[in-house]
Amino acid sequence: MTEVRCREVQHPHPLIRMVILGIAALTWWGAVQQLFLGVLFGTNPAPDRMVVLIFVVCGLLFPLFFVVMTLTVEVRDEGIYYRLFPLHLGFRAIPWEEITRLEACTYHPLTEFGGWGMIRWGGPKRRAYSTGGNRGVRVYCRDGRMVLLWGRDLEVLVAVARAEIGMRDDT
Numbered sequence: 001m002t003e004v005r006c007r008e009v010q011h012p013h014p015l016i017r018m019v020i021l022g023i024a025a026l027t028w029w030g031a032v033q034q035l036f037l038g039v040l041f042g043t044n045p046a047p048d049r050m051v052v053l054i055f056v057v058c059g060l061l062f063p064l065f066f067v068v069m070t071l072t073v074e075v076r077d078e079g080i081y082y083r084l085f086p087l088h089l090g091f092r093a094i095p096w097e098e099i100t101r102l103e104a105c106t107y108h109p110l111t112e113f114g115g116w117g118m119i120r121w122g123g124p125k126r127r128a129y130s131t132g133g134n135r136g137v138r139v140y141c142r143d144g145r146m147v148l149l150w151g152r153d154l155e156v157l158v159a160v161a162r163a164e165i166g167m168r169d170d171t
């Protein structure tokens with residue numbers, strides 16, 4: 001393992017977590033009402049086994065996914081590493097040799113990437129990793145790829161990365 005020069009860990013935006021909590025609460029309420037109190041939930045109630053399935057997926061697994069989700073961006077000796085857990089179990093690397101330019105930026109999620117989301121594609125060689133917000137670090141690669149990594153301490157991350165590869169501020 002190489003030395004980590006800079007590390008940033010992000011979690012989903014609190015608004016996203018509130019929406020997920022609302023969906024989970026509705027699922028729990030419907031499951032308790034139908035399975036334990038015997039009162040059918042909704043105008044067209046599902047069978048009990050379907051209610052159990054919906055409860056497990058929407059009331060347990062979906063919220064758990066968002067509780068453990070983290071976007072980690074690290075500047076290491078060999079390059080920039082990122083991981084969107086639990087979708088990426090290991091880190092993805094962009095070696096210094098592949099990077100032509102870095103920039104902290106404000107981007108437009110809707111127009112550039114078709115909306116907000118954890119992993120967004122803005123074309124065949126454009127990808128954004130974001131858990132919320134509209135600020136990021138654009139990493140341009142020699143093969144034409146552009147990876148946008150969302151973060152809060154962008155200037156620090158870019159400064160450390162540029163110092164690591166000897167890149168000037170105007171590149």
